[in-house]
Amino acid sequence: MPDWSIDIIITLIKIVVVELVLLTGVAYTVYAERRVSAFIQHRYGPNRVGYQGLLQPLADVFKLIMKEDIVPERANKFVHSLAPAISLFVALSTFAVIPFGDKILIAGKEIKLQIADVNIGVLYILALLSLGVYGITLSGWSSNSKYSLLGGLRSSAQMISYELSMGLAVLGLILINSSFRLDTIVMNQYGWKWNIILQPIGFITFLVASFAETNRTPFDLPEAEQELVGGYHTEYSSTKFALFFMAEYAAVIVSSAIITTLYLGGWQFPYLQTFGLPDMAVSIIQVLTFCGKTAFMVFFFIWVRWTIPRFRYDQLMNIGWKVMLPAALTNLILTAIVITIIKLNS
Amino acid sequence: MNIETIIFLVFGITAVVSAVLMVTRKNPIISAIFLILNFFTVAVIYLLLKAQFIAIIQVLVYMGAIMVLFLFVIMLLNLKENKKPSEYSFKKITAILISILLALLLGTSVYFGFQGKQMNEVAEKIGTAESLGRTLFTTYSFHVLAAGMLLLAAIVGAVMLAKKKFE
Secondary structure (H helix, E strand, O other), rough: OHHHHHHHHHHHHHHHHHHHHHHHHHHHHHHHHHHHHHHHHHOOOOOOOHHHHOOOHHHHHHHHHHOOOOOOOOOOOOHHHHHHHHHHHHHHOOOOHOOOEEEEEEEEEEOOOOOOOOHHHHHHHHHHHHHHOOOHOOOHHOOOOOOHHHHHHHHHHHHHHHHHHHHHHHHHHHHHOOOHHHHHHHHHHOOOOHHHHHOOHHHHHHHHHHHHOOOOOOOOOOOOHHHOOOOHHOOOOHHHHHHHHHHHHHHHHHHHHHHHHHHHOOOOOOOHHOOOOOOHHHHHHHHHHHHHHHHHHHHHHHHHHOOOOOHHHHHHHHHHHHHHHHHHHHHHHHHHHHHHHHHHHH | OOHHHHHHHHHHHHHHHHHHHHHHHOOOHHHHHHHHHHHHHHHHHHHOOOOOHHHHHHHHHHHHHHHHHHHHHHHHHHHOOOOOOOOOEEEEEEEEHHHHHHHHHHHHHHHHHHHOOOOOOOHHHHOHHHHHHHHOOOOOOOHHHHHHHHHHHHHHHHHHHHHHHHH
16 A cells, blocks of 8 residues: 555544544533533533433434424525535534644554644634634525524624634734644643743633634624524524534534643643653543543533623624724734843843 | 646636636625635645645635625625526627636636646745745835735724714
């Protein structure tokens, strides 16, 4: 077998494993959301299907697939089916550039625990996140319903506004690492040097923008139940609704993974190299560290959703343009000044 | 046939087909979707030319920002589908002739300009973020500043116009 075909097979295996883990993660994030929200509101939550309700996701999936698929009569059928596919595609393919571990050695071959190590990783993430708006906007338009259209328009305005501060927040990191490569950014966060400590303002800006980009409370105006019924997915049912639902939770997981990679040290376990463990154990601990940090961020997303009420629309825009954007710009300028001073001194 | 040729054929054909569909569709939203698809295929072709940075900027700026605004405007204007039967007017025939001439001109110049040429090492490095950044901020720093001032003026102008409307 030629060498490049082995590489392709390894990449395919990595893609399949990552997507399977991600989709299982989506199912159990839904379960976690229901259990955590129940805990916060002093209820039980789903605890009947399987031990402590652990088989509830399976039952949910079965229920959603068996439901009748209704398309509104005057909807644009092609776009109506295309929109949920775009949403899920964007959420799932963002994971391609996220490193979930260092290299491992299997049968004398070095394998990188990352699907694609491209030197524009950060830009790839921003580019794909900016495509996420199409799923929501198109679903809002194609449903031929007032509520859907309003939800779609709201979300486009919201996502465009917060993308800006998100991009500016990441620029601070790029100044520090002088690279778009996510692998380099994680490598530089050894020991205590996590970017959350080096870039606290950037971290907070990025975190808030992530909430807005994933349409989670307090920024879930595109689907505000009290005003818009269900927002952009009012007219969706059955599998197409399930796709939107999965896209939302996949986006939460991917956002958590991005925050982990950029600001929480990625797969780095502080001072792990000094313990003198065998190579394989180190790799496994690193992958588990990445999963643990991501799981904590997912929990944080759920926690915020059930604690903080929704903003009004004008408040949302004011925060986006009058607080977040100046904060991100200040962070960028401060970082640039500090880096210049350090370079002049050395 | 190596893998690059296959990818080029798939995305090249998709680019041409989506461009044609973009022009011929009656519904403006569907046209916009095909234009987005066209931008995507062009980005993949940039990737084949090893210009990763330009490819991702194509996705980020054209697909992620400009086309969203296009869609926004089309939705808000609420354009009706053009139901008139197509007629071969003078305008249409002129447009078709000019398009064919332009395609021939571009095609022949690209074909004879690059026929049988391979990418050299310098060309391979042009499309990366590092080399683009270095060129922009050293050789062309004045041009970058001038463009920045122009954009700033445009933003201030837009804010002034919007402010007048609300007062």
